[in-house]
Amino acid sequence: MTGQDSPADPRRWGRRHLLRAGSVGVGALGVGAASVGLDRSLREDRNPADGRSATGPSPLLGEVTVPFHGEHQAGIGTPAPASATFLALDLREEVDREGVLRLLRLLTDDASRLTRGQPALADTEPEMAAQPASLTITAGFGPGLMERTERPVPDWLAPLPAFGIDELEEQWNDGDLLLQIAAEDPLTVSHAARMLLKDARAYARLRWLQRGFRRSPGTQAPGTTMRNLFGQLDGSANAQPGTEHFDRVVWIPDGPFAGGTSMVLRRIRMDLDRWDEVDRSAREQSTGTRLDTGAPLSGGTERTPADFSLTSAYGFPLIGEFSHMRRARGVDDGEHQEILRRPYNYDIAPPPGSGAISEAGQIFVSFQADLPGQFLPIQRRLDELDLLNEWTTPIGSAVFAIPPGCAEGEFLGQSVLE
Amino acid sequence: MTGQDSPADPRRWGRRHLLRAGSVGVGALGVGAASVGLDRSLREDRNPADGRSATGPSPLLGEVTVPFHGEHQAGIGTPAPASATFLALDLREEVDREGVLRLLRLLTDDASRLTRGQPALADTEPEMAAQPASLTITAGFGPGLMERTERPVPDWLAPLPAFGIDELEEQWNDGDLLLQIAAEDPLTVSHAARMLLKDARAYARLRWLQRGFRRSPGTQAPGTTMRNLFGQLDGSANAQPGTEHFDRVVWIPDGPFAGGTSMVLRRIRMDLDRWDEVDRSAREQSTGTRLDTGAPLSGGTERTPADFSLTSAYGFPLIGEFSHMRRARGVDDGEHQEILRRPYNYDIAPPPGSGAISEAGQIFVSFQADLPGQFLPIQRRLDELDLLNEWTTPIGSAVFAIPPGCAEGEFLGQSVLE
Secondary structure, eight states: OOTTSOOOOGGGSOHHHHHHHTSSOOOTTSOOOOBTTBSSOHHHHHOOTTSSOSSSSOOOGGGOOOOSOSSSOSSSSSOOOSEEEEEEEEEOTTOOHHHHHHHHHHHHHHHHHHTTTOOOTTOSOGGGGSOOTTOEEEEEEOHHHHHHTTOOOOTTOSOOOOOTTOOOOGGGSOOSEEEEEEESSHHHHHHHHHHHHHHHTTTEEEEEEEEEEOOOTTSSOTTOOOBOTTSOBOOTTOOOTTSHHHHHHHSOOSSTTTTOEEEEEEEEEEOHHHHHTSOHHHHHHHHTBOTTTOOBTTSSOTTSOOOTTOBOTTSOBSSOTTSHHHHHHTGGGTOOOOOEEOOEEEEEOOOTTSOOSOEEEEEEEEEESOIIIIIHHHHHHHHHSOGGGGGEEEEEEEEEEEOOOOOTTOOTTHHHHO | OOTTSOOOOGGGSOHHHHHHHTSSOOOTTSOOOOBTTBSSOHHHHHOOTTSSOSSSSOOOGGGOOOOSOSSSOSSSSSOOOSEEEEEEEEEOTTOOHHHHHHHHHHHHHHHHHHTTTOOOTTOSOGGGGSOOTTOEEEEEEOHHHHHHTTOOOOTTOSOOOOOTTOOOOGGGSOOSEEEEEEESOHHHHHHHHHHHHHHHTTTEEEEEEEEEEOOOTTSSOTTOOOBOTTSOBOOTTOOOTTSHHHHHHHSOOSSTTTTOEEEEEEEEEEOHHHHHTSOHHHHHHHHTBOTTTOOBTTSSOTTSOOOTTOBOTTSOBSSOTTSHHHHHHTGGGTOOOOOEEOOEEEEEOOOTTSOOSOEEEEEEEEEESOIIIIIHHHHHHHHHSOGGGGTEEEEEEEEEEEOOOOOTTOOTTHHHHO
C-alpha cells in the first residue's frame, strides 16, 4: 500500500498541467484517453485525416491506460469505454472510521495498480491485469460512509425524493460505497471488479452489481453518439470535456468535495415490446428528435441546437410540449439545467418462465456539480410529464458523492475524510 | 422472405470455392472474417509486418460482414467475436410442420439481411442494423423440432447422459431450436436477438437465453488465445479452420446433416472464490498447463505438444494423471478424441441477498462431427476424474443438431427437413 508515502496536496495539480497531460483534455471527437508511452490514443491513431497513422503502428487497445491520479477522478470526463460494472457496497456493522480509511487505502492501491496494467498486490490472476484497456476505477460515497467516518453528510447526499414514475426495487437502491469499473474490454472489467471485491469483502458486503455495455471499440467512427436500445442517439447534448462549460456543469467548485461531483445512478427498465408497437412518427414525437440522425424535429443535424419556437403549418410546435427533450430542457418553465450523462445499456436474460423475450434498459448515470440545482429540476419536470415515461420505468436509484481525484501516495477521498 | 426464390442445392458450393471466398478459410492467426468490398479483415489490416496498412485505411469494425450463405453455417469455423447471445426456443403446441418451415424461412430471411448490415423486413429500429460487426447467426435443431417436422431424430440428438458432476437447473436445459447470435459489438447482438425473437414469438416461446463475452476486438494481438475467468488460456488445442484436420473434427461427412455438425452447450459455473484459495502450483497441476503461458507442464510454449511421458526427479508425471488436460486427451486410456471448443464467459450479478460476490462461469460450446464418438468419451473421462471439477459445476446442458449452411434462396435446414 502506498497510502503512507509522501502525502501530497491534490491541489498542487494545476488544471493547466492536467489539460496538457491529457487526463481531462478530451477533445471534440470524444478521443483523448492518455496512453502510457504514447502521445496519441489508438482512436486518434486510427483515423488521421489521410487514413494512415503518422506515428507508426497503433498500440493494442488492451495496452492503453488512463491516468488514475489527478485533480479529478477518471471515469467522468474521460471517454466512456465499452464495458462497465457498477457496484455498491454496504459497510459491515463492525467497521469504524479507521476501518473505512483502511478500506479506501486498499482500494486506492488496487485501483492505481490495475489501471496501470499491473496486478493488484494480492492478485491471484496477475496475467489478467496485463490488459488495462483504458480501465478507470471511480469511487463514490453514500451517506452511510460519511456517517461512519464521522464527517458531515452534504445535504444533497440522500436518496432522491420519490417520483410518481418510480417503481423502485430495493435490490437496486442506495449503498455506502460505489465503485464504477469501466474499460474497453469486459474481461478486464471482470478481473478488476473481482480483485476490488475480494479486498473489500472483509469490510463490506456487496449490495448490488450492475453490468452495462456500449458499442465495442472501433465499431463506429470516434465521436459517434451511442444509440440506446430504443434506437435513439443518446448523449448528443453532453458538454465537451476540456471546456469551461464542462467544468461548470460537472465539478463541485468549493467545499469538501471541491473537484468532485455528484452522481445519480438509476436503473431504468425499457419496455422494448411496447415501444415497438408505436409507429415511427409517434416515437420521434416522444423524444422531439429524429430516430435516424438524432437531429431535433426543428431541423438540422444531431448537433444543431433545437428551435423550440418553430411550429407546423397547423400551428403546433415541431418539438411537442410533452416531448422528452423539451421537458428535460425546461423550455416551457423558463428554466435551463444541464447534467453530464454517461449511460450504459443492460440486456439480461428475462426471468425464467416469465414469458418475456427481453429484460433490458439503461443504467442511467449522470454527473453534476449541483444535484438539487441541476438534476432535480430536470427529473421533476420529466416525472410530471414526459411522453417517454410511457415506455420507461425507473426500478433502481442511488446517489453518491464523488470525491476529487487523488495524487500519488494519497487515497481516494483523503481530502474529504481527513 | 426469399424462401421461395430459386432454391438451389447447397452442394453446388464446392469446398475450394468457399475456401477462396474466405467463408471457411480462416488462417493460423485466427483472422479471416470476410468483409464486404474489402479483401482483408480489419484484424489482418491492423498488424502487417511493417506495422502499417498496405491497403489504406482500415474499415470500421462495425462494417465488417461474415457471409451468411455457404456450405457450412457461419459461427463455427469463423473467428469467435467478442459478444454472443445463445437462446433456445420451444415450439408452441399448435405449430405443425408447415409452421416450423415458415418460422425457419422467416428467421433465415432475417439472418441473411442482418448479417449483411441490412434491417430485417419488419425491423422497428433499422438504424441499429447498420453495424453488422461480423454478425453471425447460427441455428440448431433439438429433438422436438425434428419430431414436429416429421423427420427422423438422429440417435445422438438427445440430452446427454447424466453425469455425476452435474447439478443441472431445468431453466438452462434443452430446447427445440437454438440460435447463436454473435458479433464484435454487443449492441448489434442485442438488436439481432430482439428482431429474431420478435419474429419467432408467434411460433415459439423463449426457453432460455445466455449472454457471453470474450475479449473486445483489438484488445490483444490477433490469434491470442482467450483467458477464461480462472485466468487460464482456453482453446489453445483447437483445430485450425481451413485444414482437413478441422473438417474431420467438425463437419458431419454424410447423412441428412452432412456439412452440419453437433453442438453441445453447457453452462458451467466457476467457483472463483474457492479457486483463489488454491496456490498457483496446485492450480497449474489441476489443468496440466502453466497459468502464465498456457504451455503444458512438460515444457515449451502454448503451442508445444504436451509430452505426457516426462516425469519429475521423483518419478511423478509432470502432467499429472488427474489433470484436466491429461484426462481430456485420454492419454491413460489409449484413446484420443478432439472437439472444437468455442466458449464464452459469463459474469452476472449474484442473486440479491446471497452474500456472494460473483456469479460467473463459462458458456461451454463445442462442435464435433460425431457426438458419441468424440464428445462423450471426453466428457465421461472428465466426469470420472478431473481435478478441475473441484471448482466447476455444470448447471445447464443442451444438445443441438446444426444443419449445413444454405444457399441464397434456401432456408436454414431446408436440405434436412424437406
